[in-house]
Amino acid sequence: MRKTLLIAFFLLFQISFSKPMTETQKLAATCKIWGFLKYYHPNVADGSKNWDDQLFKILPKVEAAKTDLEFSNVIENWINSLGKVKAYKAEISNEEVDYFDKNFDLSWTQNTSLFSKSLCEKLKFIEQNKIQGKQYYVGEGIEFKNEVEYTEFNDKDKSFRLLALFRFWNYVEYFFPYKYQMDQNWDLTLIEFLPRTINPISQNDYYFSLKEFSAKLNDSHALFGARKLFDVFGWNFVPYDIKFIDNKAIVTGFKNESLSKINDVRIGDVITKVKGKTIEELIKENQKYAEGSNSAAILNNIEWAIFNDSTDNGEIEFVRNGKTAIKTINWYPYKDLKINHENKSEKYKFLENNIGYANLAVLTPDDVPAMMEQFKNSTAIIFDIRNYPQGTNFAIAEYLNPEPKNFVKSIDADLSSPGRYIWRKEDTPCGKINPDYYKGNVILLVNEKSKSHSEFTAMTLKVAPKVTVIGSQTAGTDGRNYRFEIIKGLWASFTTYGVFYPDKKEVQRIGIVPDIEIKPTILGIQQGRDEVLERAVLFAKNGK
Known part of the structure; x- marks a missing residue:
């Protein structure tokens, strides 16, 4: 009787101190734990589990949990089902390692305001006794591999949408060297975009959200692409090149000179409106979709969002020789532009x-x-x-x-502790002994x-x-640009090793x-x- 009362008191005590969790809170925490286990748990990071399937099975249980305590119990039971993690004693090395830790932070695993004490202890134990062999899901030099491939991406399936977001978010979380330089904290970006993944207001908005998500990296190497995104923005292109100056679009050259002549478009024409909207309005509307490390790069990358179209023609307002005029111009499929990328300029x-x-x-x-x-x-x-x-x-x-010079200092991912980077011991200098x-x-x-x-x-x-x-x-943006498929039909890229000046000052974004x-x-x-x-x-x- 006494034992029963104690158990009842303990359960009542726990319930009274448990807090409700929103769907976004639960899924954000699940995303982080799923990614952490993927790269740290010895029985997961070795590839012995179908990790996508594990996510699909745990999501209904996460959804059913109403409080932080119930959520922690779900996650703990899940971790227990993955098998025992053996404790090991790390070998002491005499080798000095110069770590770059500006991205490395697993302190969230000890958030007792969100997780139970026992769950925090489990996550800490896994961190301390992480996988000792090779990573199954990521290779040296950063290559995402061995992911389950699907014949198609079902964007109507909530679980598939979450899988795509969880993969993408964790790729960046652990393998983007410039994460610390983002304008917005990466955790907040996850929280911001989860609702548009859980309940997108439309199919178009879902793909727009992934493009915005990619732009949050503030990396000129970053890119998100999907056929359905171009279905919205359009597969037709203008036959001329554009540069944005003072919220105006100036024609600077031709993708196809003969097609540009047919449309009577000339170098120096200043386009002020497209289909009734000013260039300034269009830049403001579309800059959230343009990946770039700084404003100059964003403007350089925004042309497709403003000048691609799904129709064959449209109206523009332009200024030539001081006179403003309006006319209809044509857009063309890319193949019709017949762009010759051979550069015949003098060397x-x-x-x-x-x-x-x-x-x-x-x-x-x-x-x-x-x-x-x-x-x-x-x-x-x-x-x-x-x-x-x-x-x-x-x-x-x-x-x-006159002699060899150091010009760069680089960092590489430490795959033994994903999220951490290591300064290269030596980068190749440039130049040679040359008195002449x-x-x-x-x-x-x-x-x-x-x-x-x-x-x-x-x-x-x-x-x-x-x-x-x-x-x-x-x-x-400097360093390796790595392009990969998140899931069938969704492509992305970002920088995967970091480049700095010899004094370790940043080049990225600057x-x-x-x-x-x-x-x-x-x-x-x-x-x-x-x-x-x-x-x-x-x-x-x-x-x-």
Whole structure:
């Protein structure tokens, strides 16, 4: 009798102190625990369980739990069913490891205001006795693998929608090196987007939410794609290139010149409205869908959201020669644009005043010796990196430096403790012992199209003597860009190892900061001028 009373008192005590949990709270916690177990629990991270199926089975039990205590009991029973975790004693290593821990935080597992004390203890024990072998779901260099593949993604099934979100969120949680630099805390992003996953107001809104979710990474490498997303924004493209300046869209070139002529679109035309909406309105409406590390990168990436369309034609308002006009223009399927990606620009040449110019979009490593021989007595060399280079950075650096130089410091994921990163012991320096190195001025041209390897190239060349960077803010993303399928038909990408300056200062989001900032103007584009190159030539002439 006494024992029965004690049990009843204990249960009453627990019930009186338990708190109700919302569906969002329960699912956010489930997402985090599911991901933690996936990469830490020895009997899960080894691939011996069908981890998607485990999620599908636990979700109804999570839904049925009404309080934090009931939720903790559900999770504890689930963990118990996964098998015993053996305690082990970690080997003491004499090797010094320089950890990068700005992303690494498992303190949430000890949140006693949300989890029971016993659940917290279980999660802590798993962390302390994590898997010791290879990860089944992620490989070296970061490769998501061995996920269950489905013949199709059923976006009408709540469990499948949750699985896609849980996979995506945890990929970023444990394997995105710049998570700490996001504008919004990643936990809050999960809470924000769960309701639109649980009960989307429409199929379109569901896919919009995933695009917004991807943009929250604040990473110019980030990307989310799905066929149904383009079904909304449209599969038809305009045949010309756009640059956004002062909330206006300026035509800067042609994807297909003949189709642009048919529509009487000319370089320098200033488009002020599309289908009755101002460019400023369209930027405000769509910038939440454009992935980018900074505002310059977002504007560079937003064109598709504004200028793609599902119809064949539409009305635009534009300004030409100071006069405003309205006309109907055509949109075309991508295949009809017949874009030739071959760049026939000159690889290198002399400009006025014995100034060398190299276009790194087309210059190859094999071209470098002949180019530097030709430029060895030039007054200055301008390297144009407003593009994606062809891997010439180390070859060029050998001619610019008197000795090897450190220009980068990198971090790699520690797969033994997912979420933690490690500073590389040594990154490859650039340059070599070269007493005959180039001694003239070196000028680097950069802008928002300087992204990833472009920025890495600028970092490589920037450490040489007498280097000046001219242009505007770069895309602010460096490191490996990894593209993967979240689940059938849903593609994403983001950066998976981190790149910093040798003093460990960030490049991500900041990009390469110009010594002399200059941006193209609407008038300059209309006059056919390259104002950034003009400024570089002026600097080469007078040093200022």
